[in-house]
Amino acid sequence: MTTIYLDNNATTQAAPEVLKEMLPYFHELYGNPSSMHYFGGQVGRRVREARERVAALIGAEAEEIIFTSCGTESDNTAIRSALATYPGKRHIVTSRVEHPAINALVARLANEGYRVTELAVDGEGRLDLEQFRRSLTPDTAIASLMWANNETGVIFPVEHAAAMARSKGVLFHTDAVQAVGKIPIDMRKNSIDMLSLSGHKLHAPKGVGALYVRKGTRFSPFLIGGHQEKSRRGGTENVPSIIGLGMACDLAYHKMDTENTWVKYLRDKLEDTLLAGVPNCRVNGDRVHRLPNTTNISFEFVEGEAILLRLNELGICASSGSACTSGSLQPSHVLRAMGVPFTMAHGSIRLSLSIYNTEQEIDYVIENFPPIIKELRALSPYWEVGDAICATAEG
Amino acid sequence: MWEYSDKVKEHFLKPRNVGEVENPDGVAMVGSMACGDALRLTFKLDENKRIKEARFKTFGCASAIAAASALTEMIKGMSVEEAAKVTNQDIANYLGGLPQEKIHCSVMGREALEAAIANYKGIPLAEAEGKIICECFGVTEPEIERVVRENDLKTVEEVTNYTKAGGGCGGCHEAIQEIIDRVRAEARPVTKPKLTNIQKIRMIEETIEREIRPSLQHDGGDIELIDVLGDRVLVATRGACATCQAAHLTLKDFVEVKLRELVWPELVVEEVSQ
Numbered sequence: 001m002t003t004i005y006l007d008n009n010a011t012t013q014a015a016p017e018v019l020k021e022m023l024p025y026f027h028e029l030y031g032n033p034s035s036m037h038y039f040g041g042q043v044g045r046r047v048r049e050a051r052e053r054v055a056a057l058i059g060a061e062a063e064e065i066i067f068t069s070c071g072t073e074s075d076n077t078a079i080r081s082a083l084a085t086y087p088g089k090r091h092i093v094t095s096r097v098e099h100p101a102i103n104a105l106v107a108r109l110a111n112e113g114y115r116v117t118e119l120a121v122d123g124e125g126r127l128d129l130e131q132f133r134r135s136l137t138p139d140t141a142i143a144s145l146m147w148a149n150n151e152t153g154v155i156f157p158v159e160h161a162a163a164m165a166r167s168k169g170v171l172f173h174t175d176a177v178q179a180v181g182k183i184p185i186d187m188r189k190n191s192i193d194m195l196s197l198s199g200h201k202l203h204a205p206k207g208v209g210a211l212y213v214r215k216g217t218r219f220s221p222f223l224i225g226g227h228q229e230k231s232r233r234g235g236t237e238n239v240p241s242i243i244g245l246g247m248a249c250d251l252a253y254h255k256m257d258t259e260n261t262w263v264k265y266l267r268d269k270l271e272d273t274l275l276a277g278v279p280n281c282r283v284n285g286d287r288v289h290r291l292p293n294t295t296n297i298s299f300e301f302v303e304g305e306a307i308l309l310r311l312n313e314l315g316i317c318a319s320s321g322s323a324c325t326s327g328s329l330q331p332s333h334v335l336r337a338m339g340v341p342f343t344m345a346h347g348s349i350r351l352s353l354s355i356y357n358t359e360q361e362i363d364y365v366i367e368n369f370p371p372i373i374k375e376l377r378a379l380s381p382y383w384e385v386g387d388a389i390c391a392t393a394e395g
Numbered sequence: 396m397w398e399y400s401d402k403v404k405e406h407f408l409k410p411r412n413v414g415e416v417e418n419p420d421g422v423a424m425v426g427s428m429a430c431g432d433a434l435r436l437t438f439k440l441d442e443n444k445r446i447k448e449a450r451f452k453t454f455g456c457a458s459a460i461a462a463a464s465a466l467t468e469m470i471k472g473m474s475v476e477e478a479a480k481v482t483n484q485d486i487a488n489y490l491g492g493l494p495q496e497k498i499h500c501s502v503m504g505r506e507a508l509e510a511a512i513a514n515y516k517g518i519p520l521a522e523a524e525g526k527i528i529c530e531c532f533g534v535t536e537p538e539i540e541r542v543v544r545e546n547d548l549k550t551v552e553e554v555t556n557y558t559k560a561g562g563g564c565g566g567c568h569e570a571i572q573e574i575i576d577r578v579r580a581e582a583r584p585v586t587k588p589k590l591t592n593i594q595k596i597r598m599i600e601e602t603i604e605r606e607i608r609p610s611l612q613h614d615g616g617d618i619e620l621i622d623v624l625g626d627r628v629l630v631a632t633r634g635a636c637a638t639c640q641a642a643h644l645t646l647k648d649f650v651e652v653k654l655r656e657l658v659w660p661e662l663v664v665e666e667v668s669q
Contacts, residue, residue, distance in 0.1 A: 301428075301454060302454070303431065303432065303454060303455050303456050303459070304456075305397075305456035305457055306407070306455070306456055306457050306460060309404075309407065309457045310408075313408065322431065322456070323431040329431065329532070329555070329559050329562030329563065330431075330531075330562070330563055331431070342428050342429040342431075343428050346428070346431045346454075378413065379410060379413055379452055379453055379454075379460060380452060380453070380454045381424065381433055381434070381435035381452035381453070381454055382428060382433070382454055
C-alpha cells in the first residue's frame, strides 16, 4: 500500500537534496567545526554557509541565527532568556492556542511565580490585537505569539503585535515553526525580537532548529557550555543536520511560490470538495489568514480517532484534535479555545500538505474520504438526528 | 498511535451487530457527545428469556466501537442474569486486552449493559443517582467506588483510565483519592476472583508459552496444549519429552505446579497421546 502523507504539520520528509547534502558529514567530513585544523575548519565553513542560508530565508543576518536542537529548545531559550535578562519583570503575555513548547512552559513559569496572561481567540481562531495591546504592562518581560497555528494553520498578525510590543518596550518572540518555509518572512521589515524555527517542518531532518535573535537584543543562553554559537548555545554543533537545515531553507526560499500556488490549489481542492461532498462538516479557523498547506475540518457526530484509523487502512496519514488522539480526555486546547462545539471538536481532522503531494493523491483522498464518514455515521447513535438537520439544510 | 490488538482492529473495521433491535426488551444510552463517546445498546430476549439479539450504535474511537461490537457478541445467548455478571474486564479480555488509557471504553460497555438490563427490569440504577464527583465527565461517586473495588485500582490516574473521571480540569483529583482510600480501607474477603473459561484458557496458554515451554525446549523437549475441560488441562508431550520415562514427573512436578501457581489452584494436568 502506498502512503499518502497529509500530516506535514507533524513532520515532513527530508528533501532528497537535503539528505544528499548531509551524508558526507557523517563519515568522510566528520571534523569538529571548532577545531584548528583544516579537516575541522572546512566543516566550520559549511556550518557558516548553512547559517547564511537560514538567515536568507527569513531576511535576517547570519549572526542573528543560533542553531538549536529543535523548535521546543528555541522557544524555551527565548522565553527563559527574556526572563533572565529582565529579572525585574514578572509578567508574560501569550495566547491560549500556542504549541505546548510555549503553553506548558508558561504554565510552569506561572508555578514559579510569574504572572501569565493567555489571550483568548475568537471562533475563527483570531486574536484581538487591541486586547493584546492592553495586556502589555511595564512589568511584561516578554510577549510570545505563534506566527501560524499548527492545528488550524491560522496566521496571527505577529508583525503588528511586535510593533505594539516594541512601542511599549516589551520583548516580542514568535514561534514560527509552522510558518517558516510556507509563507514569506522578512525580519528586516518587522520588529520581532526573537523567532523560533524547526528543521523537520520544512524538509530538513528532525533534531535541528534555530532561534533568531535580533542584533542588539539582550540574550542569556539556555545551554551553558563551550564557545559554540558565540557562547550563546553550548554543545558541539549537529553538523549534518545544520547543513541539511541550510539546504532545506535554500530550497524553501526557491519553492515559496509553489507552496503558495500549487500546494494551496491542492489544499483548496481537497477542502472544497470535502465540504461539498460531506454533509454536516465545517472548516475550523479563519480560512483567509491561513497557511496555504493546512486545513482542519470537523465532521459532526463522528470521532476523530476512528476516522484516522479508517484513513490509515487506506494509507492516508492525517491527524486529529479529538480527545482520543490528544493523549488527554479532552479535545485539543486550540479547538476548545476557539469554542468549537463538542459535536464538532471530537470529529476534527487536520490535513496538512507539502510540495511533495500530487494531484492524484488528493483525488484519491477526495474519492475515499466521504465513504468513511458515511460508514462511521451509520454507527453513530447521534446521526439520525444529524440526518434530519442535513436534509433540511440541503432541502 | 495506540497499540491495539488484532481483535480490536478487527471489531473496529468490521463491527458486528450494528444498529437497533426492533421492539427491544432492554435499551440504554450511556456517555455523551461532550464526553467524546456514547453507546446505545438494545437487546431482545427469546422465549427462554435468553438474549436473542443485541445491537449497538457507538459514537467514539476505535476501541469504543470495538468494545461495543464485542459486547453484543458476548451477551448473545446469555440469560439476563448471566449477562449481568459480565464485567469490563471480560470485555477487555475478549478483545485481547485494551491500552490502559482505553479501559474506559470497556467500562462504557459494561455500563450500557447494566443500564439496558435495569431498563428491562424497570428499576433505576444506583450509579446514575449518586453524587457527581467529576463535573467534566459527569462521573458519580458509586461509579468510581465500583471500578476501584472491582479492578483493585490504586491511583487517580487509573480511575481516569477506567472512568475518565479526573481527566478534564483535574479539580476532583482529591475527591477521587479520598474514594480510593476509603474503598481500599474497607475489609475485603481475600478470595481469588473467579475466572471465566476464556480467561482461564488464555492464562493457561500464556503460562505454557512464557513459563513452561522455554524450560522444556532447553532440554530438547516440548509440550502442546490440546484442550481444557473444566479444571483438566490436557497436554501432549513432544520432542525429548515424548520418549522420556520421567516425563510424567515433569508434567506433575513442573507443569502442573506452575499452572496452579500462576493460573488456578485446582488445575490438573493430564497427558493425552496424540
